[in-house]
Structures are given as C-alpha cells and as structure tokens.
Amino acid sequence: MCPHCTQSLEVVESGLVCVSGHRFDRAKEGYVNLLPVQHKRSSNPGDSDEMIRSRQRFLNAGYYHSLVSAIIEQIPEMNTLLDVGCGEGYYDGMLSERLPGLSVYGIDIAKSAVRLAAKHYRKHHYAVASARQLPVMSSTIDLAICIFSPVSDAEIARAVRPSGFYLEVGPAARHLWELKTALYEQPREHASLRRTIPDGELLREGECHYEKQLNNAELLALVAATPFAFRGYREKREALQERSDLTISLGFSWRLFKLADWQDAPVSRADSDGALESNGL
Numbered sequence: 001m002c003p004h005c006t007q008s009l010e011v012v013e014s015g016l017v018c019v020s021g022h023r024f025d026r027a028k029e030g031y032v033n034l035l036p037v038q039h040k041r042s043s044n045p046g047d048s049d050e051m052i053r054s055r056q057r058f059l060n061a062g063y064y065h066s067l068v069s070a071i072i073e074q075i076p077e078m079n080t081l082l083d084v085g086c087g088e089g090y091y092d093g094m095l096s097e098r099l100p101g102l103s104v105y106g107i108d109i110a111k112s113a114v115r116l117a118a119k120h121y122r123k124h125h126y127a128v129a130s131a132r133q134l135p136v137m138s139s140t141i142d143l144a145i146c147i148f149s150p151v152s153d154a155e156i157a158r159a160v161r162p163s164g165f166y167l168e169v170g171p172a173a174r175h176l177w178e179l180k181t182a183l184y185e186q187p188r189e190h191a192s193l194r195r196t197i198p199d200g201e202l203l204r205e206g207e208c209h210y211e212k213q214l215n216n217a218e219l220l221a222l223v224a225a226t227p228f229a230f231r232g233y234r235e236k237r238e239a240l241q242e243r244s245d246l247t248i249s250l251g252f253s254w255r256l257f258k259l260a261d262w263q264d265a266p267v268s269r270a271d272s273d274g275a276l277e278s279n280g281l
C-alpha cells in the first residue's frame, strides 16, 4: 500500500508505483523503503546497527530455535504472513523453510535490519516501514506475527483479513533472569503478555522455557543484542562481561488470536490511530 495516498502499489521493473505516480525504487538487496520521511521520528529509527548485528549472531547460533519450533506448531494452514518488526528476518526464514508455500512479507523501521533480511531471504518481500502504518492493503494478510516488537492493534485489525490470525510473542516473567540479577540490585520480572486484543479473541496461548550455557563470546553477543548493553550499574555490567560461562534461562510467552469476522467488525477497523502496544517489553 502506498504510504502517501493508501492506494495499492503495482510492481514495476524498478520497484513499486501507485496510480497517483508515487514511486518506490527497489534497493539492490531487494527491499523497498515505504517509510515517508515525515513519519520518521529520528534520522535512524529502530534498533542500532550494533544491536542488529549482535542479534543476528546470537539468533544464528540457534539459541532461540526451540521458540521457533513452538511457534510453528501453532501456525494454521495459510498463504500470506506479515512479520511486524521483523528485524533481520530470522523467524521468517525458519517459518518459510518449514512452510514452503507461504508468501512472506516483513516490515521493520530499522533500514539496516531490513537490508539484512532482504539480502538473506530473496523470496520474501521486505520494506522499511512503521508498525504505526503497515504498508499493506486492508484485509490482505492471513497471519500477522509480532515477536518482541511494538505493534498497533488498529493496524493489525485493518491488515489481517476477517477471521485471520495474529500471533504475539514476548518475554516470559523470568526471561534472561540471570542477566538481570547480574546487573540489578532488585531485578523485576517482565509483566505478563496481554490475553485480550480489541478486535479478536484469544485462541491459544503458551510458554516455552529452557536453559542455555553461554561461553564468554556468546554472553557478550547476547548482552550487545539486548537493551542490557546500556542498563544496570556499570561495574556490574563490566563484571558480567568478564564471566567465562553463565547458564541463562530463556522464557517466551506466546498468544494466538483470531481476528473478528466481518459481521462483528469493530469500530477500530476504520479508525487507526497508530498507537503502539509495547508487547510486554
């Protein structure tokens, strides 16, 4: 969907164009930038390059693999998936490997993340865009997923087809608890993921827990990939970064929602205010 006039975009050789003539060139990596300059809240929005690269190293080492397996079991038969806040596309890659017929679309506000995703997963469709204005036409998506990223409920309800699905994943109460106890005097548990959304009903929910032993290099990559790189007391952070090994607890909560049918279409479908939910982070 064209971010300027909300009409549909057609594929042309150089990229995408709408009937009003708004053009979006495809970058050499294969993504398009659908984030209008006036929607940017900073010159380089989203996660930093350093966080993105560290997260990619950490994810590629397979530490969140069990989460993907748990997620895949939940995904019903479908054609079109939209990953909101897709990062480097790690989960999309795993999902399309297991479900080869799936058309995968992903958006993220961080251009360097989208560039990596597009470079790596050539068959997927990636765009720089905001969760506040998803660049897809209304009711075109079978399943939207949001893994540890901000999301707008109104935009999910608009983009997902009636009776389609929305999967939200966030941290369980004691996700990375050992990092928190190493950094803070009084670490706080993560709040529970919400169990309701305005335009849908909860279909299934679950948690997935496991432990991993990290060597120092893996620990450094994990710290750099998370906001912990800047948090906690400096001395504690430095002491943590010296650790040669640490067993950490990983815990994820997921909720699968089914969106409302047209008959009970809610008011907010037509009334997107772009407010973002924090996804329990």
Ligand SMILES: C[S@@+](CC[C@H](N)C(=O)[O-])C[C@H]1O[C@@H](n2cnc3c(N)ncnc32)[C@H](O)[C@@H]1O
Residues within 6 Å of the ligand: 045, 046, 047, 055, 084, 085, 086, 087, 088, 090, 091, 107, 108, 109, 110, 113, 129, 130, 131, 132, 146, 147, 148, 149, 150
């Ligand atoms: C914790 S990362 C999760 C990335 C990916 N889902 C994963 O789990 O590997 C959060 C992502 O949300 C993106 N993000 C932050 N604000 C956003 C917004 N308003 N719209 C779209 N993406 C956003 C960040 O750039 C970052 O890539």
Ligand SMILES: [Zn+2]
Residues within 6 Å of the ligand: 002, 003, 004, 005, 006, 007, 018, 019, 020, 021, 022
């Ligand atoms: Zn347009």
